[in-house]
Amino acid sequence: xxxxxxxxxxxxYISGLVTSEIMLKKGLEKxxxxxxxxxxxxxxxHYEYDEKEHVLKVPGIPxxxxxxxxxxxYPLRAxxxxxxxxxxxxHSQTEFAIxxxxxxxxxxxxxxxxxxxxxxxxxxxHYITKGYFDKSSKKIVEYLTxxxxxxxxxxxxxxxxxxxDLFKEKYQVDRNIHIIPTGxxxxxxxxxxxxxxxLASLRRKLKLKxxxxxxxxxxxxAQEKNVVYLLDIMKDLVPQYxxxxxxxxxxxxxxxxxxxxxxxxxxxxxxxMTGKVAWEEVPxxxxxxxxxxxxxxxxxxxxxxIEAMASGIPPICIDDESFRSVVVDGLxxxxxxxxxxxxxxxxxxxxxxxxxxxxxxxARINSERYSSKYFAQSVLDVYYxxxxxxxxxxxxxxxxxxxxxxNKDEVDNQ
Numbered sequence: 574x575x576x577x578x579x580x581x582x583x584x585x586y587i588s589g590l591v592t593s594e595i596m597l598k599k600g601l602e603k604x605x606x607x608x609x610x611x612x613x614x615x616x617x618x619h620y621e622y623d624e625k626e627h628v629l630k631v632p633g634i635p636x637x638x639x640x641x642x643x644x645x646x647y648p649l650r651a652x653x654x655x656x657x658x659x660x661x662x663x664h665s666q667t668e669f670a671i672x673x674x675x676x677x678x679x680x681x682x683x684x685x686x687x688x689x690x691x692x693x694x695x696x697x698x699h700y701i702t703k704g705y706f707d708k709s710s711k712k713i714v715e716y717l718t719x720x721x722x723x724x725x726x727x728x729x730x731x732x733x734x735x736x737x738d739l740f741k742e743k744y745q746v747d748r749n750i751h752i753i754p755t756g757x758x759x760x761x762x763x764x765x766x767x768x769x770x771x772l773a774s775l776r777r778k779l780k781l782k783x784x785x786x787x788x789x790x791x792x793x794x795a796q797e798k799n800v801v802y803l804l805d806i807m808k809d810l811v812p813q814y815x816x817x818x819x820x821x822x823x824x825x826x827x828x829x830x831x832x833x834x835x836x837x838x839x840x841x842x843x844x845x846m847t848g849k850v851a852w853e854e855v856p857x858x859x860x861x862x863x864x865x866x867x868x869x870x871x872x873x874x875x876x877x878x879i880e881a882m883a884s885g886i887p888p889i890c891i892d893d894e895s896f897r898s899v900v901v902d903g904l905x906x907x908x909x910x911x912x913x914x915x916x917x918x919x920x921x922x923x924x925x926x927x928x929x930x931x932x933x934x935x936a937r938i939n940s941e942r943y944s945s946k947y948f949a950q951s952v953l954d955v956y957y958x959x960x961x962x963x964x965x966x967x968x969x970x971x972x973x974x975x976x977x978x979x980n981k982d983e984v985d986n987q
Contacts, residue, residue: 574606574956575659577684579675580666581644583612583628584852588793589876590691592852593732593755594666600756600949609658611651613644613671620650629654631671646673660684662956665726666691676725685959687952688726690736727959730952732874735894751955754898755874756948759940762856762883775857779820779845786923787818789862789886791855791877792869794825799891802868804831806915808838814923817843819866822858824849859884863929864922865906867891868915875899882906882940887932889918899943905936 580594598608607627614621614630621630631651633644655678665675665688672688679686730751731737740746760766781787788807792798800821807819821831821844828846835844850858859865865881865888872895878888879899888906890896900906907922909915922929 574661576601576606577609577611577655577658577660577663578666579611579663579671581613581669581671583610586615590666592876596756596758596945597949597952600945601953604949604953611671622654644670646670647677648674656682662687662959685727685963686725687728687730687955687959689730727963728955730955733895733898753948753951754943755876756945757876757879757883757943758945759883762859762880764860764885767857767860772857772860776861781818781861785816785818786814787820787862788864788866789820789822789858790866791822794823794828794831796827797869797871799868799870800831801834803866804834804838806912807840807843810916810919811840811843819844820858820862821846822850856884859886862886864889879940879943882936885933885937887929887936905939906932
């Protein structure tokens with residue numbers, strides 16, 4: 574099968590979405606399929622095509638939100654290249670410009686379209702509204718989400734039941750929705766893949782001692798990730814446990830705010846903030862840690878939780894459905910609802926190494942069900958279903974395609 578993945582972000586950008594896309598591409602290729610990627614060019618204003626990796630990069634304008642760029646919804650120079658691929662199915666991974674392009678080109682070339690909904694956008698409206706018009710902005714998000722996830726897409730995929738419930742219960746979507754957890758290349762996180770000398774060097778670089786008890790958070794440093802919650806926990810626990818450290822891996826708009834808060838709390842010697850870390854280096858940071866800690870309630874799945882489990886690091890997560898689908902409380906990790914409970918869990922695992930080791934072993938075992946091979950096969954089954962059940966839906970997208978094609982014909986005839 575020849576598959577086209579359309580996404581706003583791809584390597585070298587690092588995020589949970591990019592990890593998902595890389596794992597899907599690799600998994601499908603291992604199963605013998607050809608995979609092509611259409612994405613925004615994050616490094617220049619030019620069209621670029623990597624013949625070896627089958628990655629087409631479309632130029633766009635920086636949006637000011639991380640490294641993202643706004644591309645044309647119908648980049649004409651990309652069309653002929655995509656036509657030459659003779660795709661059997663298109664898989665959209667975004668609701669923005671590249672996602673709209675995926676819908677346009679799928680309609681134009683009469684190719685079935687599968688769409689994966691990755692992000693709970695209602696949790697991100699504060700970036701635009703700054704706290705104003707919250708209710709109305711979320712209504713707009715709902716409208717736009719329904720528009721981009723309408724029946725233009727032959728099949729719809731979500732990574733968790735949390736996202737499934739959003740569509741079925743809140744948005745009242747009456748159609749097929751497939752729940753497929755994102756796969757992880759688990760092997761790269763296994764302890765046996767870690768170079769002990771390199772790990773020791775990184776430990777020295779971060780000034781961590783062997784007897785330090787390290788909690789790790791990996792992710793974007795922004796309001797929706799609730800990192801302040803973790804700093805509040807540390808503020809209360811550090812006076813009791815002098816060798817307790819919080820390792821914060823990642824970057825984002827609130828990086829300096831968290832640095833200043835650590836100083837304000839007088840725990841700066843116990844907070845290690847790394848900034849951006851190369852994708853291939855991430856497994857080493859997990860293996861410097863004893864537990865994984867997160868208080869984010871905006872995840873659709875929480876891929877870092879699975880990465881931690883594959884590393885044998887028990888996840889300690891706030892009570893959210895995105896984590897409950899992965900973490901079984903008391904079996905492979907712990908779930909907390911309050912700061913008090915979170916502090917009790919950390920204290921227990923700090924003092925009880927036997928319990929920590931038990932959770933660690935079980936986390937590694939339970940991570941196996943999130944392998945990239947299983948993920949790719951599950952998505953492939955949806956592709957086959959999309960091809961089998963494809964129907965044309967003219968609607969707004971169809972009208973937009975006809976208008977774009979009409980404008981192009983006028984230009985060609987001038």
